[in-house]
Amino acid sequence: MKNLKYKTKDYVIMALMVSLGIVLQIVDNMLNFIAIPGGRLGLSNIVTLMNIFVFGGLNAFFISLLRAMLGSLLYGGVSSLLYSFFGALFSVLAMWIVKSFFYPKVSEIGISVIGAFFHNFAQVLVAIATFENASLFSYLAPLTVVSVFAGTFTGFQVKLLNNKFKLM
Amino acid sequence: MKLTKTDWVIIFFFLILSFLIFLFFKFSFVGNSDRILMIQTDSKLYATYNLDLLKENIELDIDNPEGDFKILVSKDKVCVLKSGCEDNICKRNIIKNSGESIVCVPFKILLTIVSNKKNHVDSVAY
Numbered sequence: 001m002k003n004l005k006y007k008t009k010d011y012v013i014m015a016l017m018v019s020l021g022i023v024l025q026i027v028d029n030m031l032n033f034i035a036i037p038g039g040r041l042g043l044s045n046i047v048t049l050m051n052i053f054v055f056g057g058l059n060a061f062f063i064s065l066l067r068a069m070l071g072s073l074l075y076g077g078v079s080s081l082l083y084s085f086f087g088a089l090f091s092v093l094a095m096w097i098v099k100s101f102f103y104p105k106v107s108e109i110g111i112s113v114i115g116a117f118f119h120n121f122a123q124v125l126v127a128i129a130t131f132e133n134a135s136l137f138s139y140l141a142p143l144t145v146v147s148v149f150a151g152t153f154t155g156f157q158v159k160l161l162n163n164k165f166k167l168m
Numbered sequence: 169m170k171l172t173k174t175d176w177v178i179i180f181f182f183l184i185l186s187f188l189i190f191l192f193f194k195f196s197f198v199g200n201s202d203r204i205l206m207i208q209t210d211s212k213l214y215a216t217y218n219l220d221l222l223k224e225n226i227e228l229d230i231d232n233p234e235g236d237f238k239i240l241v242s243k244d245k246v247c248v249l250k251s252g253c254e255d256n257i258c259k260r261n262i263i264k265n266s267g268e269s270i271v272c273v274p275f276k277i278l279l280t281i282v283s284n285k286k287n288h289v290d291s292v293a294y
Binding site for chain 1: 171172174175178186189190193211260261267268270273274276278
């Protein structure tokens with residue numbers, strides 16, 4: 001499906017992926033049980049990583065940017081738009097690069113952990129830029145621990161989907 | 169359904185990285201210096217408090233265009249009491265040591281505790 005043989009059908013599925021991502025993002029915001037502020041499960045990462053496998057990196061890139069923008073406008077408000085946007089940008093680029101160079105060696109779980117880390121890294125950078133205070137970098141320590149666990153969780157989901165439906 | 173060897177390397181790499189960042193910020197603030205609370209709105213300094221010289225607990229309303237924001241400043245902890253935003257992530261965080269911070273993304277408010285290595289400043293300085 002990477003060459004987009006059935007154009008209209010693919011566009012419809014991609015649009016559905018955007019909405020699926022937004023729904024998961026909203027569910028994610030409700031499930032705020034992680035004690036570390038700002039730590040989230042990153043459920044919409046499942047959709048992003050799945051898109052990289054199904055539609056290829058470039059399409060997944062635009063899907064997740066669209067998802068981040070629409071999702072934060074619908075739910076989080078304008079202030080979270082920058083965080084969402086750069087989080088999605090960094091994480092999808094990192095996952096795309098790692099997937100295309102190291103895929104069978106690094107499984108879905110490793111890719112997902114890297115994506116989760118870069119998502120948090122980008123958001124910390126945006127926070128440093130808005131407050132002009134580099135001490136916020138210390139926030140990356142707890143967030144990285146969260147991203148390892150959350151990334152393993154979401155990567156596991158993608159692996160299950162991949163084994164079941166043979167996305168590749 | 170197994171993790172590959174590289175997966176484990178990645179996982180341990182990030183755990184170690186996180187630990188190193190933690191250690192770096194832990195030890196860059198040690199010493200018997202005072203803990204200074206810095207309150208920032210956007211990128212501007214709003215107020216500073218010296219937590220070690222604090223005589224009594226202070227409840228402070230921070231003026232900002234978005235809505236109510238009330239914090240508690242005391243010797244052993246700094247936390248957010250009231251916030252007008254709906255997600256209330258900031259309320260889950262309580263800080264007391266140098267290098268720790270509370271961030272409110274929607275209101276663009278930042279509370280950080282830093283250590284001063286030079287002379288003592290007044291308890292309140294606007």
